[in-house]
Each structure stands twice: as structure tokens, then as C-alpha cells.
Amino acid sequence: MTKKSRISFALLNYLFCALGASAQDYKGIVLDSLTKSPIPFVNIGIVEKNNGTVSNIDGRFKISLPDSNNSDTLRFSFIGYKAKNYLIKDFKLKNIRIDFRILLSQDTIQLKDVIVTAGKKNVIVLGNIPKWKFTNAGLTSNQFGYELGSYYKNNSVLTIDSVQLFFAKCSYDSIFFRLNVYKVEKGMMQNALRHPIYFHLSRKRTLENPVISLADQPVFLDGDFLISIEYMKDIGNQNIWFFARMDSELYPAMYRETSHDKWRYFTNKKDPNKKPGICIRAFTH
Secondary structure (H helix, E strand, O other), X not given: OOXXXXXXXXXXXXXXXXXXHHEEEEEEEEEEOOOOOEOOOOEEEEOOOOOEEEOOOOOEEEEEEEHHHOOOEEEEEOOOEOOEEEEHHHHHHHOOOOOOEEEEOEOOOOOOOOOEEEOOOOOOOEXXXXXXXXXXXXXXXXXXXXXXXXXXXXXXXXXXXXXXXXXXXXXXXXXXXXXXXXXXXXXXXXXXXXXXXXEXXXXXXXXXXXXXXXXXXXXXXXXXXXXXXXXXXXXXXXXXXXXXXXXXXOOOEEEEOOOOOOOEEOOOOOOOOOOOEEOEEEEEO
């Protein structure tokens, strides 16, 4: 081997090691601090960065943390538990074992089942009305933690009793998502639910305008809010679309790509000044 080739090989090896070190994967498991039971579907991500994931059914997770994010915050959150934050450079120092444990403390809230029914409501209080099946918008990613929802401008005090989802198309045999309701406070989104709501529906029921009841945990709001569905379990690389509107001033669509990422508005490519909306209706009193 010539001197030049030895130098080139050494340089390549250095670059490979440097890149590997700067984007190392970190693994662990999220547990209840009292019972030590695994917590599934915990949102894990760098705050306001497009880098996040969700723990699996066994509470385990894996996330890549580049050195460029060392000064950012890594957040673990789950409805009914107190969120836990880590400065990423400190998290890396703590995470020296494959079975690294994250302990979350309950917020003294007991989880309950949710009732899902199919049907229509006579009175529509808030939300876009579905009109044309050919105008639709769907989840653009099956990355864990991806959310798509409808933003509601609201200046009154109200209680959400149920939510209706209007899907125009579904190529899945069945779907499994989490429903989230966020209240908006000083520009920040805070989940208003007391316990998580999951819905598992066949393709047939998905297309029957399902209604998700919040009767066991009515949500009280006095300002703007957002209702979303979240991809948090691998159900395959298929597609699902909501009925949509090309422009919706009162109920624009929003999304975020990973857990704790920034929320963004959908954009209308033909007219950037218009904000498309999707059809999620909230029934209130």
C-alpha cells in the first residue's frame, strides 16, 4: 500500500468514525415509576425539531441523537404522566446501557376505555363540512409521532362531547391511531385529555364517518384548540385521506412530522395565501 493510499484510507476511516459518533442511536425503555410496568406509545422527541419517535407496545424506543443537538431538549411525554426533559448532552452521558430506563410519574389519572360508534350528528357546531370526495388530504408520512389535525378558532367557553372523522379514502385493511385534543395557550399546544384515546377500526367502519365519544372525559376549552390523529403504531405503508377543503379560514389543517416537532399549517401550492382544511367535526355544548 502506498503512502498516499494509506493516508486516504485513514482519512476515510476518520470520517466514518466521526459521522458515526455524531449520529449515534440511543435505546431504552419507558416505565411507570411506581409499578415499573412498560408504558407503550410514549412521545419521545427533540423539542421543536424534526427528530422524534414513539415507544413500542413494550415501552422500548430507539432514537438517533446527532451531536449538533447536544444543546437541545429531549422530551418524554404521555397523557396522564408528568413529562420528563433532558438536555441531550446530559442524556447521552446517562444512557450508557442498552436497557436504559426512563421513569415517568403518574399525574393521578386512571386510564379508561373509549367508546367508538358509527353514525351522523344532526347538529354541527365546529368543523369543516365534507363536500367533494376528490378534494382530500392525507397523512404524508408513517413515521411514529406524525400528526395531522384541524385547528379551531374559538372565543367562547365550550365542552367537547365527541369528535367525528370524515375519511374519504382508506387503503388499509384496518387502522389504529391515537386521537389528541390540544388547547392553545400563548401559542403553545397542550394536550387537554386526561387519558389517551385510541381507535382501531376496519376499513369499512373507517369510511362510515366514525364518531369518537369523549363522554368519560369531556374536554372544557375557553380558547383556540386543535384536534388531531397520531400515527404511533406500525400498521403498514398504506394511505388514508380526509375529506378536505382548498381553503378554510376558521378550521385550517395543521401537522407535525414527529413527536414534539413544531406544528405547521398545510399550504395550498396554487395559492400560498389560502390554508387548506380537513374534515374533523367537534360536537360541543
